[in-house]
Amino acid sequence: xxxxxxxxxxxxxxxxxxxxxxLGLAAVLILGRDFLPAELLRLPxxxxxxxxxxxxxxxxxxxxxxxxxxxTRAFAAMLEWLLDVTANILYGKNRWPRLGPLPWSVVAISMxxxxxxxxxxxxxxxxGGTFVWIAVMGQWQWAMETLSVIVVAAPFSVLAGLILGxxxxxxxxxxxxxxxxxxxxxSLPHFAYMIPVVVFIGVGPKAGAxxxxxxxxxPMIRMTxxxxxxxxxxxxxxxxxxxxxxxxLLTRVRIPTARxxxxxxxxxxxxxxxxxxxxxxxxxxxxxxxxxxxxxQALKIGLSVEIGITIVLIAVVLDRLSRAWAxxxxxHHAEGLSWARRHPVLLVWTVAIALAFALSLVxxxxxxxxxxxxxxxAAPVDALxxxxxxxxxxxxxxxxxxxxxxxLIPLRDAILWLPFSAVLLAVAAAGWAVGGWxxxxxxxxxxxxxxxxxxxxxxxxxxxxVGFSVFLATLIGFPLGIWASASxxxxxxxxxxxxxxxxxxxxxxxxxxxxxxxxxxVAVVMAVVTFAAVPLVRYTIEGLRGVAPELIEAAHMSGTTxxxxxxxxxxxxxxxxxxxxxxxSVMFSLFMVIIAAFIGTQDLGQELQRxxxxxxxxxxxxxxxxxxxxxxxxxxxxTRQAQRMGTGAGG
Amino acid sequence: xxxxPPRPAPVISCRNVWKVFGPRPEAALAALxxxxxxxxxxxxxxxxxVSLDIMPGEMLVVMGLSGSGKSTLVRCLSRLNEITAxxxxxxxxxxxxxxxxxxxxxxxxxxxMVFQSFGLLPNRNALENVAFPxxxxxxxxxxxxxxxxxxxxxxxxxxxxxxxxxxxxGGQQQRVGIxxxxxxxxxxxxxxxxxxxxxxxxxxxxxxEFLRLKGMLKKTIIFITHDFDEALRLADRIAIMKDGxxxxxxxxxxxxLQPATDYVARFTAEIDRARVLHVSGxxxxxxxxxxxxxxxxxxxxxxxxxxxxxxxxxxxxPVADGTGRVTGMLERRHALDILLGEAA
Numbered sequence: 001x002x003x004x005x006x007x008x009x010x011x012x013x014x015x016x017x018x019x020x021x022x023l024g025l026a027a028v029l030i031l032g033r034d035f036l037p038a039e040l041l042r043l044p045x046x047x048x049x050x051x052x053x054x055x056x057x058x059x060x061x062x063x064x065x066x067x068x069x070x071x072t073r074a075f076a077a078m079l080e081w082l083l084d085v086t087a088n089i090l091y092g093k094n095r096w097p098r099l100g101p102l103p104w105s106v107v108a109i110s111m112x113x114x115x116x117x118x119x120x121x122x123x124x125x126x127x128g129g130t131f132v133w134i135a136v137m138g139q140w141q142w143a144m145e146t147l148s149v150i151v152v153a154a155p156f157s158v159l160a161g162l163i164l165g166x167x168x169x170x171x172x173x174x175x176x177x178x179x180x181x182x183x184x185x186x187s188l189p190h191f192a193y194m195i196p197v198v199v200f201i202g203v204g205p206k207a208g209a210x211x212x213x214x215x216x217x218x219p220m221i222r223m224t225x226x227x228x229x230x231x232x233x234x235x236x237x238x239x240x241x242x243x244x245x246x247x248x249l250l251t252r253v254r255i256p257t258a259r260x261x262x263x264x265x266x267x268x269x270x271x272x273x274x275x276x277x278x279x280x281x282x283x284x285x286x287x288x289x290x291x292x293x294x295x296x297q298a299l300k301i302g303l304s305v306e307i308g309i310t311i312v313l314i315a316v317v318l319d320r321l322s323r324a325w326a327x328x329x330x331x332h333h334a335e336g337l338s339w340a341r342r343h344p345v346l347l348v349w350t351v352a353i354a355l356a357f358a359l360s361l362v363x364x365x366x367x368x369x370x371x372x373x374x375x376x377x378a379a380p381v382d383a384l385x386x387x388x389x390x391x392x393x394x395x396x397x398x399x400x401x402x403x404x405x406x407x408l409i410p411l412r413d414a415i416l417w418l419p420f421s422a423v424l425l426a427v428a429a430a431g432w433a434v435g436g437w438x439x440x441x442x443x444x445x446x447x448x449x450x451x452x453x454x455x456x457x458x459x460x461x462x463x464x465x466v467g468f469s470v471f472l473a474t475l476i477g478f479p480l481g482i483w484a485s486a487s488x489x490x491x492x493x494x495x496x497x498x499x500x501x502x503x504x505x506x507x508x509x510x511x512x513x514x515x516x517x518x519x520x521x522v523a524v525v526m527a528v529v530t531f532a533a534v535p536l537v538r539y540t541i542e543g544l545r546g547v548a549p550e551l552i553e554a555a556h557m558s559g560t561t562x563x564x565x566x567x568x569x570x571x572x573x574x575x576x577x578x579x580x581x582x583x584x585s586v587m588f589s590l591f592m593v594i595i596a597a598f599i600g601t602q603d604l605g606q607e608l609q610r611x612x613x614x615x616x617x618x619x620x621x622x623x624x625x626x627x628x629x630x631x632x633x634x635x636x637x638x639t640r641q642a643q644r645m646g647t648g649a650g651g
Numbered sequence: 652x653x654x655x656p657p658r659p660a661p662v663i664s665c666r667n668v669w670k671v672f673g674p675r676p677e678a679a680l681a682a683l684x685x686x687x688x689x690x691x692x693x694x695x696x697x698x699x700x701v702s703l704d705i706m707p708g709e710m711l712v713v714m715g716l717s718g719s720g721k722s723t724l725v726r727c728l729s730r731l732n733e734i735t736a737x738x739x740x741x742x743x744x745x746x747x748x749x750x751x752x753x754x755x756x757x758x759x760x761x762x763x764m765v766f767q768s769f770g771l772l773p774n775r776n777a778l779e780n781v782a783f784p785x786x787x788x789x790x791x792x793x794x795x796x797x798x799x800x801x802x803x804x805x806x807x808x809x810x811x812x813x814x815x816x817x818x819x820x821g822g823q824q825q826r827v828g829i830x831x832x833x834x835x836x837x838x839x840x841x842x843x844x845x846x847x848x849x850x851x852x853x854x855x856x857x858x859x860e861f862l863r864l865k866g867m868l869k870k871t872i873i874f875i876t877h878d879f880d881e882a883l884r885l886a887d888r889i890a891i892m893k894d895g896x897x898x899x900x901x902x903x904x905x906x907x908l909q910p911a912t913d914y915v916a917r918f919t920a921e922i923d924r925a926r927v928l929h930v931s932g933x934x935x936x937x938x939x940x941x942x943x944x945x946x947x948x949x950x951x952x953x954x955x956x957x958x959x960x961x962x963x964x965x966x967x968x969p970v971a972d973g974t975g976r977v978t979g980m981l982e983r984r985h986a987l988d989i990l991l992g993e994a995a
Contacts, residue, residue, distance in 0.1 A: 237731050238770030241841075242784035242831070243759030245751075252786075256774040332776055332813035 018437070022429035029422035040421040048454035052618030059199060059617045072200040080206045082152045087205075090151075091144035101144070103360035103367035104135035106353050111317070113349035119324035127321060130313040138374025139288070139310050146287035147314070149205060149280075150273045153212040157269045160213070161220020162262070166250070168221060169228045182218045187587060187631035189594040190215065190279045191608045192624020198283055199617050208277060208285030216272035220265040227261025228254055263326035270318050275505040278311060279595065282612060288314075292507065293598075301385050301515045302378030308511045312504050319503040385515055392516065400522045408468070408521050415464045420451055423460075427633070434640040446633035450626045459626050461603040465521075466589040466630075469528035473585055477533040478578070481540025482566070491541050498538040506531060506592050514599065524596040531592045532585040539581025543574030576642040583638040590631050660743065661704035662839060662871045663728060668737035670698035670723055670895075676735045697723035698734070699895035710865065710872040711900075714882040715892035721875050724892070725841050728873065729762055730754060741839070759788040763832030764841040767848055769824045771816040771831075777803060778812040781830045788835070795834075802830035807860070822853040826860075833868070840870045844877065858884060879918050883907075883927045891915050904932035925953040925990045933986060934970040934979030942980075946971035949978060953990050960986050 029036065038044070062068045087093035092101030112128030134143045168175040193211050201207040231254050239253035255262065281289035288311050295304040333342050340347050360367035389396075424447060431443030450459045484494035509527045517523040547570050555569045571578075597605025604623050611620035671679045673694030682689045683696060697720040705711050715721040726732040728739060730746050738745050741757070749757065763784075771780050778799050785795035803812055806826040816824055825845055832840065845861075846854040858881065865872065865885075876882050882889050883903045890900040891914075899911035907927050910916035931949030946969040947956055960968075960983060967980045 232768065232770070234766040234768050234770035235772065237726070238764070238766055238772075238828075238831070239783075240731060241729060241758055241762060241764040243755045243787045243835075245755060245787075248787055252783075253772065257772060259774060329817060330774060330776070330815050332815060332818065335810075335813065 018440075019429045019433045022425050022432065022440075026422040026425035026429065029419050029425065033417070033419055033422075036419055036421075041419045042456060043420060043451050043454070045454075047452070049452045051453050051622045052616070054618070055621045056616075056618035059196065063200065069200060076201045076206045076210065079152065079156075079209050083148060083205055083209060086148040086151050087145070090148045091141050101368070103356060104131065104140055104369065105356040105360055105366045108132050108135065109352045109356050110349065113345055113352070114321060115317075115324075117345040118321055118328060123320055123324060127317050130317045133313060134310055135369050136375050137306055137310065138369055138371045138376070139291075139307065140369065142286070142288045142291050142307075143310060143314065145205075146274075146277050146289065149209050149212060149277050149285065149287070150270065150318075153209045153216065153277075154266075154270050154273050156213045157216040157273065158220055158266050161217045161265060161269065162224050164217070165221040165224025165265075166228065169225045175225070178221065182221060183632065184625070184628050185218050187590070187628040187635070188624050189591055189605070189608065189627045190276060191282070191594060191605075191612055192620060192627070193276075194280070194283050195612055195615065195620030195624075196617050198612065198615050203284035205285055207283050208280035211280055211283070212273050212276040215276045216269045219268035219272060223261050223265025223268065224258075227258030227265070230261060231257045260326055263322070267319065267322035267326055270322050271315070271503055274311075274315055274318060275507075278505040278507050282598075282609070289505075289507065292511075296510060296514055296599075299514070299519075300378075301511075302380075302382035303376075304511050305381050305385075305515075306376065306378055308508050311508055315503045315505060316500060389516065396516050400517055400520070403522050403525070404520070408464075408525070411468060412461060412464050415460050416457060418460075420456055424448060424451065430637055434637055434644060439636065439640055442636050443633055446629040446636070450629055453622050453626055455604065455607070455623060455626050458604045458607055458623075459630065462590070462593055462605070462627065463630065465525065465528065465593050465603060466586060469525050469589050469593070470532055470582070470585050472525070472529045473532040473536055473589070474582070476529065477536025477581070477585070478540055480533070481537045481578075481581075482544065484537065485541045485544035488545075491545055495538060495541055498534050498541075501534045502538075506588075506595050509592065510596060510599065519599040523599060524593065527596055528589045528592045532589040535584035535588060536578075536581045539584070540574070540578050543577030543581070544570050546577060547573045576646040579638050579642040579645070583635055583642075586634045586638075587631050590627055594627060659707055661740075662707050662709075662742060663705040663873070664740040664743075665701055665703050665728070666738045666740070668698055668701045668724070668727060668739060669696070669735045670720070670727055670732060671696050671735045680735050696720075696895045698727060700737075701895075701897050702737075703890060703897060703900055705871060705873065707871055708869055710874060710885065710887045711890060712874045712876060712882040712886035712888070713890045713892060714876055714879060716877055719892040720895035721877075721892050722843055723895075725843055725873055725875055729758065729764060729841060759784065759835060761837055762839050762841065763835060763837035765825070765828045765832045765843065765845040767844040769816070769821075769828045769848075771824055771827055773816055776813050776815050777808060777819065777827045777830075780816070780827055781834050783831060784835045798834060799830070802834050803827070805833070805864070806830045820853075821849050822857055825849065825857060829861075829864070833864075838871060840868075840872045842872065842874045844875050846881070847877065854881075861885065879922065883922070891918065902932070904928050908932075923954070925957065928953050928989065930956060930970050930981055930986075931972065931978060933989075934981045937969075937977065937980050940967050940980055942969045942977055944969070946975075946977050947981065949973075953986055957990055960990060 029040065033041070084093060084095035085097065087100075088095045088097060089100040089102060090107075108128050108131035111131050112124045115127035116124035134140055164174075164178065168178045193215050194207075197207050197211045197214070201210055235257055236249065236253060239249050244253060277285065277287065278289035278292070281287065281291075281293045284290075288307055292304055292307045292311070295307065356366065365373065424444060427443045427447045428440040431439035431441070435442075450456065480494070483490075485491050509531045510523075513523040513526040513530070517526055551569060551573065552565070555565055560569065593603060594605035594608060597603065597609050604627055608620060608623045608627075610616075611623060669680055669683075671683070671691075671694050673679055673691070676694065679691035679694035679696075682691045683699075699720070701724060703711075713721045713724060723732060727734045728741075730739075730749075734747060738747055740746070741761070746754065746757065772783065775783065778796065781799035781802050782795040785798060790798075800812060803809060803826075806829050808823060808826050808830070811819065811823065814823075816827070819827065825848075829845070832842075842861075846857045849857060862885065874882075874885060886903055888900060888902055889906055891898045891906070893914050899906060899915045901909075901911075904927065906915060907919045907922060907924050910919050929950060929952055930947050933953070934949065944965060947959070949970045949972050953960065963983060966983055968983055968986075969977045970979050970981050972978050
């Protein structure tokens with residue numbers, strides 16, 4: 001600790017000079033913009049590196065010369081076979097084994113039984129109720145299309161993540177290679193994953209499944225490593241003293257003991273799968289996502305709300321079930337209990353599905369609900385929304401006008417007006433300020449690469465959207481978090497809401513904003529603000545609630561007022577945690593801005609979508625990496641700053 | 652002094668064992684050997700040139716404060732930690748030279764270990780935890796379950812076989828840990844601060860339980876503790892460690908009466924010696940004095956016999972061993988000095 005402090009001190013004396021120098025130079029560049037040569041305003045064309053071209057050449061080599069195409073197609077064929085099997089069972093697609101579809105009542109009962117087994121009757125009601133809703137609303141086919149992909153993709157991700165996680169835990173070399181890849185992978189926007197897959201596989205369910213698998217592996221790798229490293233040393237020693245071989249130690253001691261973390265990884269895989277499957281509608285993946293996309297583009301609000309509710313319900317159910325599984329602790333049974341008493345859920349489930357099968361033969365409505373018999377809440381929702389919109393229209397119209405003419409457009413013009421050289425200098429100065437010359441170089445590397453890619457203007461538009469949205473989000477998130485953290489119960493309630501909101505696939509956030517603001521920049525900003533405020537609220541609460549109670553008591557005894565307590569004790573102590581919230585908020589915003597691109601923005605997201613429809617891998621990867629680099633740059637700045645504050649507060 | 656029976660071969664024998672933690676232990680060790688006072692930067696000497704023998708059926712308590720290297724030493728004995736230098740012989744076999752298969756085999760047949768925080772597998776119930784070492788060596792399921800049941804009954808957990816670790820109290824969890832360590836019928840039993848995580852009352856109860864098992868099982872035992880009282884209560888011999896070195900290794904009585912270093916003396920200063928010293932340890936040779944009246948049982952402590960010592964009027968009292976044979980004479984005034992403090 002003292003060593004670190006000393007290093008920090010020694011390097012901190014030249015730091016202010018360098019930072020001031022760089023900022024001053026940046027200011028000079030900005031002030032003298034009109035006299036600058038064009039090369040300092042925008043990177044000259046001859047300097048733009050044709051990354052896209054190189055990547056395309058690389059992919060062409062992989063695909064055509066190395067014959068990787070054959071491998072991927074073979075894998076895709078196997079995956080397609082599995083998808084067909086689940087599709088047949090879940091919604092009766094005409095493929096082997098030609099057994100399905102299962103009556104919806106059987107599926108609903110099974111989900112309820114699973115909920116009961118994992119988490120009691122509340123979870124049973126939630127899980128069963130969700131599937132009854134899906135059937136009754138006539139969305140069975142779409143929901144099952146979506147779920148059939150998750151059912152196939154999630155196990156693959158879990159297995160791949162487990163194996164890679166174990167390898168990274170076992171061999172530091174693997175860990176060292178994997179870590180930066182994971183960092184980039186977790187900040188790549190969803191669309192960047194889709195383009196190479198489209199090139200190798202084409203469009204359709206199997207491409208959707210593969211994208212889903214790739215996208216959802218990283219958290220599993222992380223959680224596996226985390227869990228394995230957390231196994232108590234004594235448990236391992238007990239295993240070794242019991243004469244376990246390394247393999248026995250891994251399979252019977254380490255992995256079972258790390259069960260909880262590994263299952264949390266499974267939970268994250270499932271949630272990532274759902275988020276991706278919904279988005280995979282962009283590459284022709286049928287299901288709820290595709291339906292929602294069509295309805296949103298046609299501005300059919302009532303019907304999209306129906307689908308939105310279904311997606312949200314599925315997200316909550318999958319999240320709760322997998323979490324309950326992770327938390328589930330084994331319980332002993334009293335000796336001599338009968339089989340039926342030990343397995344009540346299994347017994348009830350067997351009887352109930354037998355009954356459901358029989359009844360669905362007599363009453364076809366219990367097997368399938370045809371569209372014409374389905375209920376719909378679209379009409380009343382539409383009416384309600386119309387009424388609501390008429391009510392708030394003056395406000396939203398004015399807000400839209402105000403934001404666009406007075407905030408968004410001036411802001412965008414200003415940020416585009418800035419010479420890129422000045423931005424690079426300012427960014428490097430920020431890096432230097434938080435972490436010395438190393439951080440300055442890191443920042444230059446990330447942002448410089450974006451400049452070199454030739455997508456500077458688009459990237460700056462993304463920056464302005466994200467920056468403005470996160471700014472608005474902090475105006476909402478921080479006060480809300482501070483308000484919520486005032487009492488334990490309130491904090492828990494708000495955290496529960498945040499938890500639920502975070503499980504929703506990001507796509508869902510577009511429904512209400514499109515409803516209120518139509519299809520334009522304001523809608524995007526509003527969607528991003530809502531999405532980005534959630535982590536801010538969450539981390540503000542956690543930071544404030546995490547302040548040591550002794551410290552609060554000590555401050556009370558020193559006679560602080562509530563305001564002094566907040567400003568001088570709680571907020572400074574909570575600041576590092578709150579910064580983590582800001583960091584996540586920026587990440588969420590980046591993802592959301594890119595997703596929202598389809599309702600019309602002019603940033604990197606729009607270009608990404610163009611690249612997607614043109615299957616242009618090189619361009620897609622470059623754009624994706626540009627987004628990732630923006631995210632990583634912000635992540636670097638904030639993490640360093642949080643560390644500095646953390647050590648400052650700690651010692 | 653010539654008719655001493657030949658000493659039996661030690662079960663465990665350490666010869667100049669060193670364990671240095673750090674990035675370059677070999678280099679650090681060389682520096683330490685050149686200058687015993689050296690403190691190589693970035694390295695920690697957990698075990699510092701330790702040599703000791705442990706006899707069959709003996710119970711050695713290794714006592715030291717936290718960071719004294721006692722836990723590391725015991726982990727070196729079972730080769731959970733690789734030693735930096737020296738050799739450790741178990742029944743004459745250098746365990747540093749064993750390959751992995753032989754080492755695993757040795758642990759499966761010869762060793763059992765109990766851990767401070769129990770080290771139970773959370774996903775297995777008590778029965779399966781106890782059966783774990785048997786499962787590792789491939790014993791058939793029925794046989795190992797049978798054996799695990801016996802072991803749980805032995806430690807007084809009959810009826811709790813199906814309980815999972817988190818459903819058991821700390822004391823019960825440690826009973827499971829003890830049963831597991833004994834399941835393979837080990838000859839050598841390591842206990843690493845087995846009772847330190849328990850409440851004082853439970854600790855006392857577990858110590859009694861331990862003494863009962865020890866009497867029944869006749870194993871060679873290496874017991875780690877930071878609690879000097881516990882060491883005095885349980886040990887045949889005590890090794891006191893400080894900074895990786897063994898300061899003194901001796902019987903409890905000798906440690907109390909003749910501390911080898913100031914450090915040991917500071918430990919023993921607060922101790923009520925009468926509770927530790929056995930009458931036999933204090934008795935001198937008969938040396939021609941007349942043996943009169945009933946003899947004192949040599950296996951008891953001064954405290955146990957306090958009333959008799961105060962009431963007795965003889966200056967010299969005979970002391971007998973378990974068979975009733977008089978082995979020595981106790982000077983009453985000396986005994987009373989220890990019991991009541993030196994006369995002013």
